[in-house]
Amino acid sequence: MNRLDTLFNSKKKNLLSIFTTAGYPQLSDTLLVVKALQDSGVDFIEVGIPFSDPLADGPIIQESSTVALENGMTLKLLLSQIVEIRKEVALPILLMGYINPVLQYGIENLAKKCSEVGVDGIIIPDLPMREFLEDYQSIFAKYDIKNIFLVTPQTSEERIRFIDEHSSSFIYLVSSSSTTGKKVGIEGAEAYLSRIQKMNLKSPTMVGFNISNKESFESATRFADGAIIGSAFVKAIAGQADVALAAKNFVRAIRA
Amino acid sequence: MNEAAGHSKFSVNERGFYGNYGGAYIPEMLYPNVKELEDNYLRIIGSESFQKEFRSLLKDYVGRPSPLYYAKRLSEKYETKIYLKREDLNHTGAHKINNTVGQILLAKELGKTRIIAETGAGQHGVATATVCALMGLECVVYMGAIDVVRQEPNVKRMLMLGATVIPAESGSKTLKDATNEAIRDWINNPVDTHYIIGSVVGPHPYPDLVARLQSVISEEILWQMMEKEGRDYPDAIIACVGGGSNAAGAFYHYLDNPKVELIAIEAAGLGVDTGETAATTKIGKPGVIHSSKTLLMQTEDGQIVEPYSISAGLDYPGIGPIHAHLFESGRGVFEAVTDEEAMQAGFEFCRLEGIIPAIETAHALAYLKKRKFGADQVVVINLSGRGDKDLATYIKWFEKQ
Numbered sequence: 001m002n003r004l005d006t007l008f009n010s011k012k013k014n015l016l017s018i019f020t021t022a023g024y025p026q027l028s029d030t031l032l033v034v035k036a037l038q039d040s041g042v043d044f045i046e047v048g049i050p051f052s053d054p055l056a057d058g059p060i061i062q063e064s065s066t067v068a069l070e071n072g073m074t075l076k077l078l079l080s081q082i083v084e085i086r087k088e089v090a091l092p093i094l095l096m097g098y099i100n101p102v103l104q105y106g107i108e109n110l111a112k113k114c115s116e117v118g119v120d121g122i123i124i125p126d127l128p129m130r131e132f133l134e135d136y137q138s139i140f141a142k143y144d145i146k147n148i149f150l151v152t153p154q155t156s157e158e159r160i161r162f163i164d165e166h167s168s169s170f171i172y173l174v175s176s177s178s179t180t181g182k183k184v185g186i187e188g189a190e191a192y193l194s195r196i197q198k199m200n201l202k203s204p205t206m207v208g209f210n211i212s213n214k215e216s217f218e219s220a221t222r223f224a225d226g227a228i229i230g231s232a233f234v235k236a237i238a239g240q241a242d243v244a245l246a247a248k249n250f251v252r253a254i255r256a
Numbered sequence: 257m258n259e260a261a262g263h264s265k266f267s268v269n270e271r272g273f274y275g276n277y278g279g280a281y282i283p284e285m286l287y288p289n290v291k292e293l294e295d296n297y298l299r300i301i302g303s304e305s306f307q308k309e310f311r312s313l314l315k316d317y318v319g320r321p322s323p324l325y326y327a328k329r330l331s332e333k334y335e336t337k338i339y340l341k342r343e344d345l346n347h348t349g350a351h352k353i354n355n356t357v358g359q360i361l362l363a364k365e366l367g368k369t370r371i372i373a374e375t376g377a378g379q380h381g382v383a384t385a386t387v388c389a390l391m392g393l394e395c396v397v398y399m400g401a402i403d404v405v406r407q408e409p410n411v412k413r414m415l416m417l418g419a420t421v422i423p424a425e426s427g428s429k430t431l432k433d434a435t436n437e438a439i440r441d442w443i444n445n446p447v448d449t450h451y452i453i454g455s456v457v458g459p460h461p462y463p464d465l466v467a468r469l470q471s472v473i474s475e476e477i478l479w480q481m482m483e484k485e486g487r488d489y490p491d492a493i494i495a496c497v498g499g500g501s502n503a504a505g506a507f508y509h510y511l512d513n514p515k516v517e518l519i520a521i522e523a524a525g526l527g528v529d530t531g532e533t534a535a536t537t538k539i540g541k542p543g544v545i546h547s548s549k550t551l552l553m554q555t556e557d558g559q560i561v562e563p564y565s566i567s568a569g570l571d572y573p574g575i576g577p578i579h580a581h582l583f584e585s586g587r588g589v590f591e592a593v594t595d596e597e598a599m600q601a602g603f604e605f606c607r608l609e610g611i612i613p614a615i616e617t618a619h620a621l622a623y624l625k626k627r628k629f630g631a632d633q634v635v636v637i638n639l640s641g642r643g644d645k646d647l648a649t650y651i652k653w654f655e656k657q
Contacts, residue, residue, distance in 0.1 A: 051558075051559065052427065052559040052560045053427065053432065053433075053436055053545070053560050055283065055436055055439050055440065055443075055546075055547075056283040056285065056440075056443060058440075062426060069559060074557045075557060075558070076557070098544075099281055099544050100543045100544045100545070100552075100554065100558045100560070101557060101558030101559065102558070103542075103543055103544065103558065104541075104543065104554065104556065104557060104558030105558070125283040125284070126281045126282060126283050126544065126547065127281065128280065128281065128282060128284070128287065130271075131279060131281065149284065150283065150284035150285070151284065152284055152285050152287075152288075152446075154285075154287075154288040154446055154447075155284065155287065155288070156288075159287070174284065174285060177285050177443065177444070177446045178285070178443060178444045179285075179440050179443050179444060182444060
């Protein structure tokens with residue numbers, strides 16, 4: 001069974017997901033970071049596929065992508081790192097990345113490889129639902145790879161219903177219309193999150209963007225099954241000699 | 257807006273594709289903005305009130321129609337009949353203003369109060385700053401940090417017109433990165449802001465919107481050719497292509513006329529095989545850049561390659577999806593011209609016709625050396641912009657020679 005399904009079937013409160021850029025800060029740090037996150041009690045992990053032109057990302061994740069690419073990270077290398085990670089990590093793992101590297105790898109090749117190495121889902125922010133449904137849904141479904149879609153404060157109720165209907169796992173609730181790590185905290189998002197909570201969607205929900213500390217994590221999880229932290233985590237491991245320790249300290253502060 | 261052209265096999269389909277290229281690969285944060293535009297652009301630009309104001313501004317503010325000028329000395333030199341479509345004579349000095357006048361009217365109709373734009377050579381930035389001043393709207397222009405230096409006069413013009421110019425410091429610090437920053441700005445300002453894209457690139461409906469607004473160029477060529485040659489078409493149209501808006505505008509009404517050869521000239525930079533180039537159709541592969549599926553220069557791993565051209569306006573690693581389709585279908589002829597060839601052609605053109613062309617435009621002119629047209633053939637070159645902004649680059653180049 002897909003690990004994301006298992007997770008959402010068994011636990012539905014205060015889930016914590018952490019995003020980390022593959023091959024950052026050092027090329028071989030992916031394993032160290034993911035392992036440390038598992039040891040610290042994170043519920044699932046998103047690994048970013050670095051891209052030269054990350055349109056939806058703010059400066060912190062942009063910079064981490066640039067460093068990772070300079071380190072030599074590629075999608076191919078990341079998938080081979082996941083083989084190693086899977087020897088020690090049982091948590092659900094998602095990939096998150098832009099569509100162009102995915103297209104060059106080949107959609108079917110990637111879906112197949114993900115299923116072989118133990119990737120449970122993929123988030124492609126610049127692959128909209130319409131293109132996904134027409135061109136790619138059946139391919140990912142064939143290999144039981146979950147596709148995650150985003151919803152923002154500007155998304156209409158009708159479109160939220162449409163996304164809910166076609167989602168095979170959780171829905172990613174973007175806390176504000178912004179690039180990643182744009183501001184600190186999710187003040188002002190309560191009305192929007194509460195509106196979505198009252199819609200009783202069939203899909204689980206995770207809040208992401210601008211969640212950076214214990215306080216914003218706790219306020220987000222009042223409205224959803226969990227929350228996702230990206231930029232704040234990437235910033236916390238930037239330039240750290242002991243990335244595992246930095247990762248553990250970061251999660252401890254959130255979960256304290 | 258020519259009705260027949262709206263049903264061309266080279267126009268966009270209901271999913272926003274030209275053949276295999278186009279679409280809207282946007283993050284969800286941009287969905288409401290792009291959807292609002294998609295749902296409204298045809299209705300608005302087709303409306304009588306829009307057309308009345310657009311046509312009036314093109315005539316009295318931009319100075320259209322732009323002349324179709326018979327270039328006698330250039331024709332003698334290349335032993336063919338060459339006409340120049342004088343977009344360089346437009347207000348602000350290039351074709352870019354055709355698009356910005358249209359889009360600012362569209363933005364007003366949509367109730368937007370803040371305008372953002374990207375710019376490469378600075379021509380689109382100036383054209384956007386100009387219409388924002390005209391309409392009293394706030395204007396923010398993103399420009400690659402390298403381009404801010406090499407196109408300094410245009411930076412000064414934008415500031416003079418009241419725009420804020422923000423240097424893009426990410427990536428290659430050129431047009432691609434300025435576009436990334438403009439898209440990020442739009443994500444962060446989804447409600448009050450309209451993004452005036454300057455070329456036939458970006459998510460659907462932008463490529464179609466910009467092509468329609470620029471199609472005034474070929475619409476005028478139709479009747480100007482009839483006046484001068486007694487037939488409404490030339491044998492060939494030559495235009496330079498970065499993203500490709502001046503080419504799309506010059507080709508538009510001839511897309512379905514097989515008698516007209518459509519020739520698009522890309523920037524080869526130091527040479528197509530040198531790694532220092534912007535000749536997308538020569539070395540690009542299908543992929544997604546700036547939310548559109550098209551040909552782009554990329555690594556095997558799908559990272560976008562930093563382009564190079566001496567011309568800031570052609571220094572872009574992709575091309576508009578309409579051009580990817582014209583290339584793939586064989587409807588368009590795509591050639592590349594090096595820095596050296598373009599600069600020589602620009603210099604020669606100054607001395608033959610008394611016109612200093614933009615370095616972008618000089619790439620189109622350089623094609624005359626690569627291709628022999630017949631003595632009775634009629635060739636239209638789209639003179640997309642004037643070279644005032646490029647004086648420093650021209651002077652530096654010829655001092656080195």
